[in-house]
Amino acid sequence: MPITKPVALFVRCAVVVVLVAVASGCTSTPAATPGSCERASYTVDDPAEPVNRGIFAFNRTVDDYALAPVARGYLKLPDVVQTGVHNFVANFGEPKVFINDLLQGNAQRSVNTLGRFVINTTAGIVGLIDVSGKxxxxxxxxxxxxxxGVWNIAPGPIVELPLLGTSSLRDATGRLLSSAVDPFGSNSDTVDTLSTINTVGGVVDGRAEALPLTDKLRGRPDYYAALRDSVAQRRADFVAQGKLGAVAGDDADCQEGATVDE
Incomplete structure (x- = not known):
């Protein structure tokens, strides 16, 4: 069967993107990164703390009796299943990462992100295998x-969102915008199904990834304040990485990374 011109054009473009991404990943000079555990400065503005604490109590109840137990059960699944879910969720989110790379004016990272998405979606079987990482x-x-944050918009006050957790007003606004953006622009049943799988998998996988941190913070005298400050520190580090064009690390001890709302 002859290949149509649009399909042939797409294939050629994909090959070019992949080759550029591989070349840039293998030969470019890495962007400057902070020290292994260097932390960015941050401030916490929590004028609605009594209200936030009330919502936090509700969120904690939901987490204690529903989300955290499911996440602990998920961690008992074979590693290959957990890795596949994690890779799929990460790959499904790459288009939004690509959009933000462009908005931040970071051409190097945007090329890497686009290359990762093309490679993992095809050779990685819809992202289940992180071929790009290899x-x-x-x-x-x-x-x-x-x-x-890269645009130097201040974090604003702390807001506790029902079922979504602790964040700053800046990050809460970013979440709302993210939920409204559909990079796929499709009404396809297949895309809708994959999106649903991604949402469920992302919540469970993210909560499982956060368990070591939240289990540690629960031992503090004030769990709300400990988690709030940890989120503020992590997001300050994350913005600093964006300004440097750095690749985010996965070291939980340095990142104090995942939180219950991720």
Whole structure:
């Protein structure tokens, strides 16, 4: 069967993107990164603390009796299943990472992100396998909250969102914008199904990734304040990485990374 011109054009473009991404991942000079555990400065503005604490109590109840137990059960699944879910969720989110890379004016990271998405969606079987990582194209994170921070928009006051957790007003606005953006622009049933799988998998996988941190913070005298400050520190570090064009690390001890709302 002859290949139509649009399909042939897409294939050629994809090949070019992949080759550029591989070349940039293998030969470019890495962007400057902070020290291994160097932390960015941050401030906490929590004028609605009594209200936030009330919502936090509700969120904690939901987490204690529903989300955290499911996440602990998920961690008992075979590693290959957990890795596949994690890779799929990460790959499905790459288009939004790409958009934020562009908005932050970071051409290098945007090329890497696009290359990762093309490779992992095809050779990686819809992202279940991180083929890009094996080729040396590192994954990084980016979201609209980080982009606003790179644009020097202040974090604003702390807001506790029902079922979504603790964040700053800047990051909460970024989340709302992210939920409204559909990079796929499709009403396809297949895309809708994959999106649903991604949402469920992302919540469970993210909560499982956060368990070591939240289990540690629960032992503090004030869990609310400990988690709030940890989130503020992590997001400050994340914005600093965006300004440097750095690849986000996965070291939980340095990142104090995942939180219950991720």
């Amino acid at each position: 080729l040396g194209i590192e994954r990084h994170k980016a979201d609209f909250g980080q982009t606003f």
